[in-house]
Amino acid sequence: MTEATSRNPWQVTAHVWHALFLREAMARVTADRIAWFWLLAEPIAHVLLLVGVRTMIGRVRIIPGAEFIPWLVVGVTSFILFRNQMTKGMHAISANRALFAYRQVHPADTVLVRSGLEGTLSSIVMIILVCVFTLLGQDIIPVDPMKVMGFWVLIWLFGMGTGLISSVLVTVLPESQKFLSMIMLPLYFLSGVMIPIQYFPHGIREYLMYNPLVHAIEFVRSGFFEGYRMVDGVSVLYLGYWVVGALLLGLLLQVRFKSRLMSE
Numbered sequence: 720m721t722e723a724t725s726r727n728p729w730q731v732t733a734h735v736w737h738a739l740f741l742r743e744a745m746a747r748v749t750a751d752r753i754a755w756f757w758l759l760a761e762p763i764a765h766v767l768l769l770v771g772v773r774t775m776i777g778r779v780r781i782i783p784g785a786e787f788i789p790w791l792v793v794g795v796t797s798f799i800l801f802r803n804q805m806t807k808g809m810h811a812i813s814a815n816r817a818l819f820a821y822r823q824v825h826p827a828d829t830v831l832v833r834s835g836l837e838g839t840l841s842s843i844v845m846i847i848l849v850c851v852f853t854l855l856g857q858d859i860i861p862v863d864p865m866k867v868m869g870f871w872v873l874i875w876l877f878g879m880g881t882g883l884i885s886s887v888l889v890t891v892l893p894e895s896q897k898f899l900s901m902i903m904l905p906l907y908f909l910s911g912v913m914i915p916i917q918y919f920p921h922g923i924r925e926y927l928m929y930n931p932l933v934h935a936i937e938f939v940r941s942g943f944f945e946g947y948r949m950v951d952g953v954s955v956l957y958l959g960y961w962v963v964g965a966l967l968l969g970l971l972l973q974v975r976f977k978s979r980l981m982s983e
Contacts, residue, residue, distance in 0.1 A: 731823055732828070734823075735823050735828055736828060736831070736832050736835075739815070739824070739828060740832050742815075743836045744836055746814075747840070761799065762795050762796050762799055762844060762848060765795045765799075766791050766795055782915060783917075783948045784944050784946040784948050785940065785943070785944035785947050786857065788852070789852060789857050789858055789859035789944070790940060790944070792852060792857075793936075793940050794910075794913070794940065795912055796841065796844065796845045797871070798910055798932065800837075800838065800842075800845075800871070800874050801874050801877060801878040801881075801932060801935075802878075803837045803840075803841060803878070804833075804834045804837045804875070804878030804879055805881040805882050805903075806885075806900065807833055807834075807837050808830050808834050808878070808879070808882020808883065809885035809886050809888070809889045809896065809899060811832075811833040811834075811882070811886055812826045812829055812830065812890055812980055813889075814829070815829040816981075819981045825973075825977065826886070826973060826977060826981060827883065827973040827974075827977075830883050830886045830973070831879065831883075834878060834879040834882045834883075835879075837878075838875040838879070841875075858944075859943065860943075861942050862942070862944065864942070866941070867939055867942035869942075870935055870938040870939045873935060874932075874935045874936075876962050876965075876966060877931065877932075877935065877958075877965055879966065880964075880965025880966040880968070881965050883965075883968075883969025883972065883973055884968055884969045885899050887973060887976050887980065890976070890979070890980050891976055906930070906932070909927055909933075910932040910933055910936060911927075911932075911937065911950070916933055916937075917950050924950070928950075928952045931957065931961035933950070933953070934953045935958055937950055937953045
């Protein structure tokens with residue numbers, strides 16, 4: 720019996736994911752001369768831009784239970800974790816279609832591995848930013864690291880689920896790519912990244928609370944800042960339903976449209 724035939728399915732999957740991860744990592748970091756630099760520069764640029772905007776309109780203030788800049792850093796990096804998995808995940812299948820000639824590689828593998836890579840890179844960036852802003856005198860050391868890690872993983876899994884869904888949508892219905900890209904900007908501002916949800920009128924706030932990212936980002940911030948007052952109505956159970964639902968729906972769509980995803 721050869722080595723190839725003696726491997727069980729889990730070993731084959733592990734080897735496929737390892738090879739895809741290395742391939743994706745090389746492509747991600749060496750896409751251009753500043754690809755590696757932009758991983759760190761992007762969230763910092765977001766923070767500087769938003770601080771500048773708030774300064775110009777005269778609304779820089781201390782967030783209840785947290786300082787504004789650390790509060791903003793946590794929100795920006797948390798949202799970028801989700802956004803990158805969704806936007807990068809939707810193109811994972813088309814970017815790796817040539818690999819489907821190997822029967823061990825499935826469309827879902829490319830999305831899952833790319834999501835894993837984006838989550839790993841975002842986690843590294845978050846750790847670096849915490850160290851950098853701490854050295855700059857900002858109070859951004861998490862008071863409850865386990866809580867931060869737990870909800871960070873939930874955002875990671877939610878982004879993975881939406882990546883699985885979006886990758887099917889843009890393949891089966893190419894026009895959906897424009898819509899999915901377009902909703903990122905309003906979602907950025909309506910997830911409490913820049914403006915605390917508490918600042919919105921009560922009538923609008925009720926609708927914003929249907930956004931699971933609001934719940935996720937609020938919980939991550941509460942793990943960073945002692946005494947941080949989360950917006951009323953956040954729910955771990957509600958967030959969990961969205962995470963599990965996105966993952967299950969994404970995997971079901973991958974199975975349902977597998978043959979089409981491989982042939983498009």
